[in-house]
Amino acid sequence: MEAPIKILIADDEADILEIISFHLIKAGFEVFTAKDGSEAIEKANTYAPDCIILDIMMPKRNGFEVCEYLRSNSKFDKTLIVLLTALNDETSHIKGLELGGDDFITKPISPKVLISRITALFRRLQPSTGQNKIINSNDLSIDLTQYKTTLKGVNYVLAKKEFELLYLLAAQPGRVFLRGEILSQVWGNDVIVGDRTIDVHIRKIRAKLGIDCITTVKGVGYKFDY
Amino acid sequence: MEAPIKILIADDEADILEIISFHLIKAGFEVFTAKDGSEAIEKANTYAPDCIILDIMMPKRNGFEVCEYLRSNSKFDKTLIVLLTALNDETSHIKGLELGGDDFITKPISPKVLISRITALFRRLQPSTGQNKIINSNDLSIDLTQYKTTLKGVNYVLAKKEFELLYLLAAQPGRVFLRGEILSQVWGNDVIVGDRTIDVHIRKIRAKLGIDCITTVKGVGYKFDY
């Protein structure tokens, strides 16, 4: 998991917010906090977290309302929602899960348990994205289904050939691709283009991304290394 | 969900086995039972269930051992494991999740809760089973049942094809749809229309909504991004 996982916690009790943040940060997550339902929705929209932990009982909008809002917005389709409550009450539990919550944790919260559960949720979720067409390396992400390249969260627009070339190399970091391989993979076997064409595209990728993620292996070919 | 979801329950207490089975069957699952750890492993191999509910305290092999066995076998990569225990004990909880359990439920078990949680787990796992008829993204809402599009609460009237095209793209924000995909999804496979037709409709949508929610990926297709 390259890019840090973003977690938003919403609870009106400042001390709980603090203790949970502390443990989540220590566990390597990037943490945002909200002290009521409205702020939770606002920050969810701003930061697009991967997981949102919601207290049921909160001012402005309660956890159920926030959960319902999130689940009605396709933007949050892949966002995990964990509901938190002081009540050990079966009705809330079922209601929360039916509204689309992914997990339910009862207070008092053990930080260790919380982190274990969140980790377990992500473990389950990650492979479910299937044979991922997304390549992640450091802070560089290359998503084939979206034709999208981001570096440190910033989006870079690559042209079709540039993208396909980068994707090919990045799919097997470190491996050197011969010019012939690149030609047949990116251009196809029936198309005939000169060697300089590859260079030019490599150059454009390097220029656009501003990082040297492609290494030249003189006399052989190119490889992705980042 | 075409084929019934198969669930294996392992517990040494016959009455618990019975009551859980009863409720799971009622909820539409196909249920297998085992009364100890060895039998659980045996039946897991035989029936390849989608979900295995394991009591921690069982004869022959306990829940942890079975969990560890299952997780070491790639055959069960996609199998959900739910651990069950009478102890409300944090250590077991964490140990179970770390061994690769997907969820942890403490006794006494409420059948309703159990079923909610299992359903929630499967909901997450199933790739977009939720064929939502209403798409919401930011302040844009697209309602298939009413063929209605609203932006910031204001209603916009899209023609049939325009609506269907927008709906298709918006159903999977970010994903690039190839022109061919768009044609077969919106127009069908037997209808033959030119490529310009898509452009014109895209243009009309952009003009009507006044926002640029559809991005062109040159040489590839279009995607919804808002």
Next chain:
DNA sequence: AATCAATATTATCAAATTGTTAACTAGCCC
């Protein structure tokens, strides 16, 4: 250090792709 081949860079032009407009057609309702 000189040489040579491979690669990088730049500019330029050609080709592909999409955007835009307007015109045409078919169906529908009054």
Next chain:
DNA sequence: GGGCTAGTTAACAATTTGATAATATTGATT
């Protein structure tokens, strides 16, 4: 029928992308 709307298409403009050639630079080898 006449007027309306939606859908399609054609023609052209605008834009983006791709390929090449010419030139500069690099790096290995001697």
